[in-house]
Amino acid sequence: MMKKIVYSSLLITAIASSCNNNDTQSGSEGTNVEAGTPRLQYTVVNAYPHDTNSFTQGLTIYNGQLYESTGSPDPAIPNNGSWIGTVDITTGKADHKATLAREHFGEGMTILNDKAYYITWQSKTGFVYQLPDFKKIREFSYNSDGWGLTNNGTSLIMSDGTNRIYFYSPDSMKLQNIISVNDHNGPVPNINELEFINGFIYANQWETPYILKIDPASGKVVGQLDFTNLVNEARAAYPNADVLNGIAFDSTNGKIFITGKKWPKLYEIKLQ
Numbered sequence: 001m002m003k004k005i006v007y008s009s010l011l012i013t014a015i016a017s018s019c020n021n022n023d024t025q026s027g028s029e030g031t032n033v034e035a036g037t038p039r040l041q042y043t044v045v046n047a048y049p050h051d052t053n054s055f056t057q058g059l060t061i062y063n064g065q066l067y068e069s070t071g072s073p074d075p076a077i078p079n080n081g082s083w084i085g086t087v088d089i090t091t092g093k094a095d096h097k098a099t100l101a102r103e104h105f106g107e108g109m110t111i112l113n114d115k116a117y118y119i120t121w122q123s124k125t126g127f128v129y130q131l132p133d134f135k136k137i138r139e140f141s142y143n144s145d146g147w148g149l150t151n152n153g154t155s156l157i158m159s160d161g162t163n164r165i166y167f168y169s170p171d172s173m174k175l176q177n178i179i180s181v182n183d184h185n186g187p188v189p190n191i192n193e194l195e196f197i198n199g200f201i202y203a204n205q206w207e208t209p210y211i212l213k214i215d216p217a218s219g220k221v222v223g224q225l226d227f228t229n230l231v232n233e234a235r236a237a238y239p240n241a242d243v244l245n246g247i248a249f250d251s252t253n254g255k256i257f258i259t260g261k262k263w264p265k266l267y268e269i270k271l272q
Contacts (some may be wrong), residue, residue, distance in 0.1 A: 003057070005192070011145070020206060024236060033125050037221060037224045041271070043272060047091030047265045047267050047268070048089055048268070049091055050259050051080070051092050052264050054070050054080060054094060055070050055072070055242070057106055057215055059077045059193070059247060059258075060252070064250070066087045066244070067084070067085065067109065067173060068108070069106055071107060079262075097129070098118070105116065108194065115130060116131060121146075124141055126173075142173065144158075145160040147160055148194035150201065152216070157216075159194055163181040164180055165178070175191070179216065179223065181220075188205065190205050190207060195248060204247065209226055209228040209231045210227070211227065230258070231244055238262070241262050243260055244260045246261075246266075255270065256269050
């Protein structure tokens with residue numbers, strides 16, 4: 001499976017309006033949301049630089065600091081490897097705190113209790129680092145692919161590219177629960193990057209412009225955000241921009257940030 005390496009066949013060239021500090025966009029523009037899925041509206045509040053060499057897999061904010069994790073796809077595609085580290089939100093400059101060996105394809109990450117958890121795609125291996133120095137504490141294993149990772153304050157929440165989401169104990173990595181993501185049409189596949197926001201799981205759906213709002217108790221998709229306009233803008237600005245991927249929530253001020261793999265910008269959005 002050429003996951004995250006082959007660019008989407010939906011790639012189109014479009015000219016979108018530029019986004020700056022005063023620009024706002026609505027999720028209702030250019031949408032094609034399936035009937036029965038509530039459409040959520042948003043406004044673009046701001047845009048910041050993002051490193052176009054970064055094949056973004058995970059994005060989070062912890063104690064006011066932006067963190068990112070990346071993967072390392074086909075060497076023929078320019079990228080800067082599989083790493084986890086801090087990012088200066090105003091400049092997009094990343095500080096690679098820990099880099100994985102080439103045999104590991106880095107994926108999602110999350111931070112809980114001053115520990116950063118970083119998973120891999122098919123190695124079935126995860127890594128735990130102590131903040132702030134990113135000293136590796138331990139490794140852990142799991143029995144599925146690793147795609148997205150977040151937490152609800154007590155459990156690690158992981159996706160594997162199917163419609164399943166797994167809940168693990170962060171200390172023992174004991175499996176606590178599995179939910180299946182479904183909408184009015186049935187199972188929803190390709191659940192990718194995750195972020196826990198105000199009691200709900202928000203998930204990128206791989207190779208689509210959508211972020212899904214998921215009830216963590218039932219797995220039901222209760223809302224959908226359509227970022228077609230920002231996908232088109234990213235690809236118009238940088239033709240090698242790949243899929244939408246990356247959601248970060250700053251719980252101290254309610255700000256939400258999104259980006260994509262090799263995107264030139266990180267966007268701050270406000271849900272309406």
